[in-house]
Amino acid sequence: MTEWVVGETVRFTIPSLPPSKNQLHSIIRTTNRPLEFKRSTKYEKWLSESMIYIPTLAPKQDSYCFMLTADFYYPFNHPNGRHQRLDCHNFLEALCDAVARKNGFDDSYIKETHATAHDSQEEKVECELAQIRVKDA
Numbered sequence: 341m342t343e344w345v346v347g348e349t350v351r352f353t354i355p356s357l358p359p360s361k362n363q364l365h366s367i368i369r370t371t372n373r374p375l376e377f378k379r380s381t382k383y384e385k386w387l388s389e390s391m392i393y394i395p396t397l398a399p400k401q402d403s404y405c406f407m408l409t410a411d412f413y414y415p416f417n418h419p420n421g422r423h424q425r426l427d428c429h430n431f432l433e434a435l436c437d438a439v440a441r442k443n444g445f446d447d448s449y450i451k452e453t454h455a456t457a458h459d460s461q462e463e464k465v466e467c468e469l470a471q472i473r474v475k476d477a
Contacts, residue, residue, distance in 0.1 A: 343475040344407065344452065347400060354393045354465045357414055358434035359383050360426065387438050394442040397469055406445075407452040409468040410435055413460035428457035431465070439469055 359382050397406075412428040432453055440447035451472065 342451075344405075344472040345475050346407070347471040347473065348397060349468060349470040350395045350397050351466070351468050352393055352395055354390045354435075354438075354467065355463075356386065356389070357412060357426075357463050357465060358390070358431045358438070359386055360430040360434075383434060386434065387441070390438050391442055394439055394467075395469075396443050397471060398443075399445070400471060404445075405449055405451040405472050405474075406439075407454075407470045407472045408432075408436060408439060408450050409454040409470075411456050411458060411466040413458045413466070414463045415459060415461055416457065417459045426457075428455045431455070435465065435467070439467070443469075 359380070410428075410432065412431055414426060416426060432455055436447045436450050436453070440450065
């Protein structure tokens with residue numbers, strides 16, 4: 341297991357949920373052609389609207405990685421006993437894309453993520469983005 345040293349950290353809240361990874365793409369089917377995947381308009385709309393809430397975290401060194409912690413708040417336990425089937429880990433792909441785009445790095449630099457769902461009537465995402473580096477042996 342990799343041990344990280346945590347550097348500079350920023351916290352922020354986005355007042356809406358990202359689209360699930362199941363809703364990120366529109367599939368374009370054309371006869372006699374391979375399937376074409378295009379980012380969905382729902383994804384693009386959420387991405388542009390969420391950018392104003394995400395602060396920048398400038399990397400402190402040439403070799404950098406990030407850790408993203410996300411607490412997703414949404415109603416999933418209904419009074420009638422039914423459970424709303426939303427997977428908080430499916431929200432991470434769009435959230436990582438947004439954070440990386442805003443901060444000017446590729447989302448492959450996000451090396452560790454933590455996602456937690458909280459039952460709430462208010463939909464939002466509370467995030468913590470930290471620069472990390474591998475702990476020296």
